[in-house]
Amino acid sequence: MPNRYAYYPGCSLEKNARAYHISTLYVAEKLGVALEEVPDWNCCGATEYFAIAALPAYALVARNLALAQGMDWNGGQRHLVAPCSACFLNLSKTDHYMADSPQLAAQVNEALAAGGLHYDPGAVFVHHLLDVIVDDVGYEKVQEMVTKPLFGLRVAPYYGCLVTRPDYKHIHNEPEHPFCLDDLLAALGATVIDYPVKTACCGGHMTQISEDTALELIRRLLKAAADYRADAIVALCPMCQLNLDGYQAQVNKHFGTDYHIPILYFTQVMGLAFGATPEEIGIGKEFVDARPVLNKIQEKPPEEGKKRRKKRRDKQALPMPELLRTHTGRK
């Protein structure tokens, strides 16, 4: 594991997703992941700046990369981690395209120079928080920190879009059927459902552009979780969390449904298993209160859904073929 990461919280974690920020710091401390905030970082432009102007959008993102490159790394490899999927995508995309296109790199650097900055494509390795936890820290170390296993809690692992797609760095190589979050949650003792829409889209900013489009996408995610009797959906992006949590009441109104599924960040779920109090990891800031489902956590693992013996049919089964065992020498 790298001994230090530049930490890019992004605008959402400052306020709307404060719970993600708090729980990230909690978990990082427990796991010995050293995070140092990128000094004076700016917004990544989300999905908006690229719609207005290309070069300024890349330059906006690149300022953050340049600031991260300029931190004191003692000659070591530079790593940056972003917990927000959209920030992660924009940072890794800018780095990737600058490396791919010398023309873009030259123009971005000409713009950065107006602010006395420079970025060398490839200088900073951009991570999403999930891959730092599962790849750099590893499941074993996570498991060692578990003091309160989440026995009996049924969770839906929700990856959303941008962490496993487009995956410029080939970290996951599983754009549609990733399993690392599933495995992480299982390592915490939770019961992980096989969530069929784990990489479907939450609608992103469509709640603001065309609400009907967005509500339908959110409904699908809630319905699948409800069908599989999930107690909570576990998210790893502030936009996903806000759409599923903040718009759940509206989905219910719009479709006449009655979903009450809390949406937690994966770092909050980790914090719970590490023995944090709900307050320490920002639980209570959700619109759909998560505290009631936390009462489901039990002392012991649930009995593996007792295997029910299938009733045999009355009729006699077909006779088994005779086994010739001469070549084994056993008779």
Added chain:
Amino acid sequence: MALDPGIVPEGRRTFMQEVIAATPGGDPHLELCLQCGTCGGSCPSGPDMDHTPRQLFAMIAAGMREDVLKSNTPWFCVSCYYCVVRCPQEIHITDIMYTLKRMAIEEGYYRESSAAEAPDFSETFIDFVEHYGRSFELGLATRYHLKHHPLGMLKMAGMGLNMLIKGRMDLKPTRIEHLDQLQAILQKAKELEGKD
């Protein structure tokens, strides 16, 4: 001057070439589209789009500039990258959607699409980013919705109030320390792109 059929006169670019040139980064491979339809079949917004990405790309190849730039398709792209990872030709579909949004704004055609308010949302968002260095949800929500959905404001206000109560929304924007530096960078980038 007699034109060679099928040959673009010197100095003139096809619409396809224009779109490719306006998409920075690596080669977007747009001309390689083989009309398989995988993109449209993967698209979460597909049902609400005027044209599937596949149709739109056929229209680009056919030089149907106006129809392409009036289509609501780019504005309904939610940037999910499903099509990108499934496209057999590795076309940078999402980036091309961003390019088409920019061209539609530049040429004013977006006003005729059914997503005519979408650019204003993006512009309001970046306005805060350019003035503070950080995004500002409360400002964005009030300014954008007051302008476009004054009647829907009540509904939004309910949600906004909840955000405030839960401590999930700031009342004033956060300003970065070296805002002048950021603004100089953005200004230079705009000049280089010929947008200023």
